[in-house]
Amino acid sequence: MYRLRRRTDLPNWSDLARMTIARKAFRREGEDIRRMELVQATLSCIAQLGMERTTVREIAIKAGVTPGLIRHYFTSKDELVLAAYVYYVDQLSEQSREAVASTVDEPILRLSAFITANLSAPIVDRTNLSLWAGFIEAIRFSKAMAEVHRDGYMDYRNDAETLIANALKAKGRRVSKSHLRRHGIALNAIIDGL
Amino acid sequence: MYRLRRRTDLPNWSDLARMTIARKAFRREGEDIRRMELVQATLSCIAQLGMERTTVREIAIKAGVTPGLIRHYFTSKDELVLAAYVYYVDQLSEQSREAVASTVDEPILRLSAFITANLSAPIVDRTNLSLWAGFIEAIRFSKAMAEVHRDGYMDYRNDAETLIANALKAKGRRVSKSHLRRHGIALNAIIDGL
């Protein structure tokens, strides 16, 4: 609780000048922690409410802070949404690579693990599908987001191509680079479709 | 041009009371035509600007009318967007069926025509992809739009299943209903992915 002090805030009735008004309690966090909290609150909002209803105020509520704080860490809402998208893409590719890395070192099993991981939880679940739906339109209208998307897609395809190449090699088959590229694109298309 | 008359609008200076202000010229259209114009302007906006920036005012500009008119034909913006989505879905399925119907009556060629049509223009082009991206999130938050989407998807899958069944029959192969259903779903997934 704190006492009203500012002159401009004083109501006309002098009695009210003594009124106390609750001020939000808060904890002070390190910069990295706060930024991460805000990013995750943003993702949570987009997944739950959709991009259109993801407002600065809503994100602040979800993060347990006041809207003004967001501007202290991000110069605009667009920048926050971009940071959230970067985090989302990184998380997906990290999970995909983890799934492969935690599989025994055998080319075909690894390719299989890659495909399975990209078709099941946690990569494909309600939340991530909602996020995908929320972001997909924004990518069209933001150069920065389109770039992040493109980079993520290329990394993804490269991973797929490497795994396919190793699997084919293990089977004793040789394959040209252009074939590999086509296989990578096809695999991605099928996984995306499902 | 018309003369200012309303008292509340009169500026303080009496001279201005004689000022003439341009009033937008307009043509009177039949109800069906206007509704269609508004629906198409809405689709045009969503494709060009995305769902988020598709405002009542922007739609009105695109349709060459004033925002108020929209409320004369649709009780809310949501209703207009829903009508636009219905039109969009109908158009897609109509084009798909046309492509099949205009092919010689041979089961395998027809299935082939169906697949080709759903992977190339005019069903798959920039505009329709943009519309798809714009609508996909709205479907999650509108019961009515989700229903339209579900119905459209079921019609689409039924068409696919019928074509697949005929193609298999022509090859002299029998197939169970559940297999057919699975084939229909798989075909849809692959087409969507590509």
Next chain:
DNA sequence: GCAATTATTATTCGTTTGTATAACAATTCA
């Protein structure tokens, strides 16, 4: 333990949004 710094809350601002209402004008019908 006090002054400076800055993370955080509180408040304000100008704009845009969807919608409601009022004014106007083209058409219809007697």
Next chain:
DNA sequence: TGAATTGTTATACAAACGAATAATAATTGC
């Protein structure tokens, strides 16, 4: 031809939005 109807424009409005600024309090460094 003129009064009623209604399609259309013009205006108004309250709420919500992103952003900016002001006030406050926790932390830091001396």
